């Protein structure tokens with residue numbers, strides 16, 4: 311954290327708010343966050359599926375605990391000298407939509423959908439106005455394969471009601487509610503030049519051409535240890551073209567998984583490789599600084615990570631601290647890189 315601050319780059323991590331509230335693991339969870347990071351993002355709890363529980367009904371539990379509420383303005387984030395990135399205001403994938411909204415789909419007109427979207431985004435962004443380091447406004451709207459819609463947008467409630475304009479509206483409503491907050495489009499699998507990265511660039515360029523405020527693109531960086539990242543390669547070329555078009559980039563959800571068997575890396579040397587790769591991604595972020603002003607990992611200890619369950623335990627050990635909070639090579643590699651003059 312100290313070295314990152316000196317380099318003017320923000321380091322962040324996704325956190326599980328349950329773990330903060332329970333102060334798990336004898337305080338090690340919280341202590342490691344405060345020691346290493348300036349930014350925090352809620353891994354769950356501030357997405358529409360959790361906040362938006364009905365029309366004009368909101369569950370503020372996680373957000374308010376983190377950043378305060380009208381009646382109790384100082385939340386855990388400020389008490390601990392951290393900043394929160396908001397994730398996310400709109401996640402169109404069917405599994406990530408509020409169930410009640412999908413259930414009412416047939417009776418919701420396009421006009422009604424637009425006003426629901428406006429209500430939701432305005433209410434959330436206004437509640438936390440001035441207290442958020444940036445919002446992921448739209449998360450993962452582009453399909454991996456389906457090219458039948460503009461920008462390869464995935465089929466979704468929002469697309470069915472409003473077409474591609476739903477993305478435009480989301481950014482406009484967010485900007486109107488807090489004109490000072492940074493607004494990002496966040497996506498996975500767009501780190502290198504690829505069809506999906508092309509479509510993302512077209513999408514944000516379209517928003518810009520419509521006069522919509524979009525500060526940048528969050529590239530998630532869920533990668534595995536087989537990758538290499540080197541100056542001039544397709545990762546660098548991709549970032550550069552977004553920047554050339556006037557967008558900032560952020561590394562928003564970095565983790566580097568290794569193949570696992572029986573709870574252990576199949577190849578123990580992968581943990582060294584992973585260390586080098588953590589450094590390479592940080593070098594990439596620093597190379598593009600200040601157009602890339604932050605790097606967040608999706609969790610920080612192998613004790614709590616979405617990767618093992620998501621991969622049926624074939625991948626794991628993806629983070630800079632091990633499951634006992636002992637720093638791994640990735641931690642030291644990043645520390646060394648940040649300490650370079």
Ligand code: G3I
Pocket residue numbers: 353354357449498530563616
């Ligand atoms: O906490 C409940 C638990 O009480 C309950 O018994 C259990 C039963 O399913 O669910 C638990 O909640 C789970 C939650 O993670 C807590 O870990 C949810 O089911 C599960 O859907 C949720 O998954 C999260 C997922 O987003 C969906 O919100 C993952 O943790 C989180 O890592 C993942 O994060 C996403 C980013 O938002 C977007 N980019 C990709 C990234 C990884 O998939």
